[in-house]
Amino acid sequence: MRRDPGGGPDGGPVTAVERVAVRTRDLTKVFRGFRAVDSVNLEVREGNVHALVGPNGAGKTTLFNLLTGFVAPTSGTIEVFDEDVTGRPPEQIARRGVARSFQITSLFDSLTSREHVELALQGTGRQGFRFWRSEKLLGRDTARVEELLGQVGLMPLADTPVGALAYGQKRALELSLALALDPPVMLLDEPTAGMGTEDVDRTIELVRRIAAGRTVVLVDHNMRVVGSLADRVTVLQQGRILAEGDYDEVRNDERVITAYLGEAHHA
Ligand SMILES: Nc1ncnc2c1ncn2[C@@H]1O[C@H](COP(=O)(O)OP(=O)(O)OP(=O)(O)O)[C@@H](O)[C@H]1O
Numbered sequence: 001m002r003r004d005p006g007g008g009p010d011g012g013p014v015t016a017v018e019r020v021a022v023r024t025r026d027l028t029k030v031f032r033g034f035r036a037v038d039s040v041n042l043e044v045r046e047g048n049v050h051a052l053v054g055p056n057g058a059g060k061t062t063l064f065n066l067l068t069g070f071v072a073p074t075s076g077t078i079e080v081f082d083e084d085v086t087g088r089p090p091e092q093i094a095r096r097g098v099a100r101s102f103q104i105t106s107l108f109d110s111l112t113s114r115e116h117v118e119l120a121l122q123g124t125g126r127q128g129f130r131f132w133r134s135e136k137l138l139g140r141d142t143a144r145v146e147e148l149l150g151q152v153g154l155m156p157l158a159d160t161p162v163g164a165l166a167y168g169q170k171r172a173l174e175l176s177l178a179l180a181l182d183p184p185v186m187l188l189d190e191p192t193a194g195m196g197t198e199d200v201d202r203t204i205e206l207v208r209r210i211a212a213g214r215t216v217v218l219v220d221h222n223m224r225v226v227g228s229l230a231d232r233v234t235v236l237q238q239g240r241i242l243a244e245g246d247y248d249e250v251r252n253d254e255r256v257i258t259a260y261l262g263e264a265h266h267a
């Protein structure tokens, strides 16, 4: 609910005005004549877990790539906390506070989880790149590294080479690397993909902790994950927004049910 900055109806104090963390206007990406993202007007409110769902090929990952600057839009605009970042390179958008989870393919088998998190912390800080300060901060960083590994349950395996970790543990490490950046806005693309029930449950809890005090945009095909976490859900189909609302609203929407009929195998 949007609140007036002037005060509540009874003149008492009001909670802070809700801000929009990420907004797109008519955002469009055309790949060789194919409209992968088509006139999308998305509004992600600060502090929400906002889920993006939709059948395979709906444009969810492309939208993430646009929001993080990895792909330039064909037309339309992107704002982060009301600042126009359209066309900015990924590192500038990251500095505005938008980070995505690392892909599993970016992990190094011979390095430990601890070493991965150390590298992530050294790479970027809130003030930007700070390689030159890393030695001075080493003591403080050790505590931070262990806090981050503890948050994802990896402390017992902190010094094990990543090549020896199970799939779910690698995905947990990816999340801790994204957390190391402490971004106000975190984009998670299918954090539970390929996981068994137990790892899915653990990841739901983890994302819930990650979401405390920040904005999360989440893509996931698992409706249990979406239903457990999302404050708001946007359904994409063929690059366009098909429906939007809270989880119960969209899952009872006839158009959404129809869009998913061909996808029954996918949960
Ligand atoms: N670099 C590219 N060049 C050409 N076409 C692309 C490119 N990236 C994505 N596409 C196409 O855009 C459409 C949307 O793809 P996208 O990966 O965004 O879908 P998605 O919703 O993330 O699907 P999934 O649920 O399978 O991950 C697909 O038809 C895809 O083939």
Ligand SMILES: [Mg+2]
Pocket (backbone or CB within 6 Å): 060, 061, 062
């Ligand atoms: Mg995708």
